[in-house]
Amino acid sequence: MSLRPAPLSASDLLRLGGYGLRARPLRAVLSALGIAIGIAAMIAVVGISASSRAELDRKLDALGTNLLRVSPGDTMFGEQAVLPDEALDMIERIGPVTAATATGMVTDTPIYRTDRIPAGETGGLALMAAQLDLLETVGAELADGVWLNGATARYPAVVLGATAAQRLGDVPAVWIDGRSYPVTGVLKSVALAPELDNAVLIGWAAAESYLDFDGHATTVYTRSIKEKVEAVRGVLGATANPESPDEVNVSNPSDALVAQRAAERTFNALLLGLGAVALLVGGIGVANTMVISVLERRAEIGLRRSLGATRGQIRTQFLAESLLLSLLGGAAGVLGGFAVTLFYAGTQSWPAVVPLWAIGGGLAATIVIGAVAGLYPAVRAARLAPTEALGAA
Numbered sequence: 001m002s003l004r005p006a007p008l009s010a011s012d013l014l015r016l017g018g019y020g021l022r023a024r025p026l027r028a029v030l031s032a033l034g035i036a037i038g039i040a041a042m043i044a045v046v047g048i049s050a051s052s053r054a055e056l057d058r059k060l061d062a063l064g065t066n067l068l069r070v071s072p073g074d075t076m077f078g079e080q081a082v083l084p085d086e087a088l089d090m091i092e093r094i095g096p097v098t099a100a101t102a103t104g105m106v107t108d109t110p111i112y113r114t115d116r117i118p119a120g121e122t123g124g125l126a127l128m129a130a131q132l133d134l135l136e137t138v139g140a141e142l143a144d145g146v147w148l149n150g151a152t153a154r155y156p157a158v159v160l161g162a163t164a165a166q167r168l169g170d171v172p173a174v175w176i177d178g179r180s181y182p183v184t185g186v187l188k189s190v191a192l193a194p195e196l197d198n199a200v201l202i203g204w205a206a207a208e209s210y211l212d213f214d215g216h217a218t219t220v221y222t223r224s225i226k227e228k229v230e231a232v233r234g235v236l237g238a239t240a241n242p243e244s245p246d247e248v249n250v251s252n253p254s255d256a257l258v259a260q261r262a263a264e265r266t267f268n269a270l271l272l273g274l275g276a277v278a279l280l281v282g283g284i285g286v287a288n289t290m291v292i293s294v295l296e297r298r299a300e301i302g303l304r305r306s307l308g309a310t311r312g313q314i315r316t317q318f319l320a321e322s323l324l325l326s327l328l329g330g331a332a333g334v335l336g337g338f339a340v341t342l343f344y345a346g347t348q349s350w351p352a353v354v355p356l357w358a359i360g361g362g363l364a365a366t367i368v369i370g371a372v373a374g375l376y377p378a379v380r381a382a383r384l385a386p387t388e389a390l391g392a393a
Contacts, residue, residue, distance in 0.1 A: 043337020
């Protein structure tokens with residue numbers, strides 16, 4: 001009856017792999033350190049670059065990369081067109097649109113500091129009816145006071161744009177169409193909608209109730225998913241005015257969006273290149289360690305072979321040792337790279353971003369490195385005959 005060696009269980013392989021590392025702790029630590037540095041460098045480079053890109057995206061978003069404007073154009077007879085009353089509601093139903101708001105010009109309505117200002121000295125200010133969500137959509141901020149709310153938007157109250165506030169001075173109220181309108185707030189300069197700087201803003205309902213406002217939007221501001229900006233622009237005209245889409249003007253996407261996408265492509269290429277170099281360095285370190293380990297442990301290999309260990313078991317032992325060494329180094333590298341990213345992003349006041357694919361890719365890469373780097377030494381160890389191994393020891 002022939003005797004067959006028992007297969008090695010997972011726990012046996014773990015103990016064998018761990019024994020090889022424990023027997024030479026300094027070399028194991030140094031080898032794992034080499035992998036850890038390589039993986040940490042990859043994670044740190046990816047994390048810092050991703051954090052930098054997140055900061056760049058934040059700044060570019062502030063420039064309105066996903067902001068589009070819709071306004072009425074001219075009719076076929078050369079007259080000023082009008083957006084339908086339902087234009088804003090229909091635009092809000094577009095799938096990729098995340099926010100939409102509107103302003104409406106209140107024409108032929110001069111604005112004065114007091115009722116004693118001569119009729120011709122209006123200061124060239126524009127009176128606009130505004131939706132309550134205007135600030136969030138265009139990224140505007142208040143310099144003083146409060147914005148219109150559900151109550152004040154129905155009654156005579158206004159908010160001044162930055163330039164309008166400078167021209168009117170520090171006044172508690174303005175005089176419009178024979179009535180005093182209290183000033184509830186003042187806006188900071190709005191980079192994405194500079195036309196608001198020279199405006200006096202009133203609630204939509206109040207403009208319809210107290211002034212000669214027809215309720216038609218003259219500018220609709222939309223925010224959409226960045227990847228869908230061009231697609232949204234293509235349907236805005238027909239959505240805002242289905243009967244006469246040619247009578248609608250739609251702004252072009254910001255040049256910042258083009259710059260943002262170019263930066264993303266550059267960052268992606270950089271991450272792939274640096275990550276590949278880091279992994280290559282780690283893999284060479286593991287391969288070097290395992291080859292030397294096979295040369296130094298020929299006596300152990302010969303003894304195990306003489307006691308009945310098969311070539312497959314020897315090969316599996318060294319492969320498991322290589323994988324374990326790589327995993328230890330990879331785990332330490334992921335933690336190290338994550339810590340470096342958090343520290344550096346914190347010093348730069350950036351949002352800390354470490355993509356999950358980088359963490360998962362780093363751990364998966366260590367497995368591949370361990371398998372590839374340990375394959376040749378494992379095969380070489382398995383090919384040693386017992387007499388050859390014991391004789392060379």
